[in-house]
Amino acid sequence: MSNIEEKYLEMSHKIQEKESEAGLEGLNSNERQFYLVDSLLMELNNGGFDQYFSNSAGEFWSETFAVMEKLGITFLASLGLKANKIYHSNKSEDDKLDKFDDLDDKFYAKMEYEETYKKLLSLLS
Template sequence: MKVPCNACGAPILETTAARNGGVCLPCKSGRRASIEASKASHQRERELDATDPSRIYWRSLIARIYGDDGGIERLSDVEKQYWAVGCLADEVYNGGFDQFFFNSSGEHYEWAVVGLESMGATHSLELLKKAKQILFGFGSVPVDTWTRRQRVIQMRPDDRRLDALDGRFCADPDRLSDRCQAFALHHGLFQSEGS
């Protein structure tokens, strides 16, 4: 049989209540507040996923690229720029420039360059080009994922210069999210809320 936690009201086993002075384990350990904050955060994210035009548009790009007849080739040049810059930002924020080049997103390096130029994101562009030069020198970035990955694996353990570039990129000197949003609105990729 279950009884309500004395602190939060969550149903708990009688044996748990007896062992913990009438409270559930999250309340006893002090984790209840972070659990509730996490639930609220996830709820806000779900609401944004359903209402935020940029998130809705991003999911539509994913569906077009990875759908049955997908591929980035299906996108317009403006969409390719938006996509490549979005992928670049996601990858660098998540794991750094080496992650961007290691993953399939690295095959869109040239579109990321064009997109950053179009958006006027000069600092981000400079950092991307420096990361490219560290990993690939003055040659082009291989489109082939296996070739690109081999080069990243060769360079990464010995070269800490990328860490400094990652930090500078993540400091967001260009306010890249704002630039992406303005770029998308300017090119009519989606409408802003309230438009």
């Protein structure tokens, strides 16, 4: 495990604990931004875009994707915007799941975690 990954996981844990105790409102602006993108990453790694949009984290998609754009996490932001269009489309659930699977595959194949972690950690320094 790299130093960046270790630091990221440490900060993720601290911010998750703070959010658990004080709620999203209890986080400062930078912690909130970190938390939102971190939540997206956790949902994607656990169940993909379908899970993200089906759970409460998906309620904050607009803010989350804006944070990623601001930080230059463009690959993930682009996938997220495509997933959002699918989620809010009139497609059947099966069609949505097929489209989400395609985006999930792209995410798993090309996600650059360490670069993303660096960008998220920049919020907290």
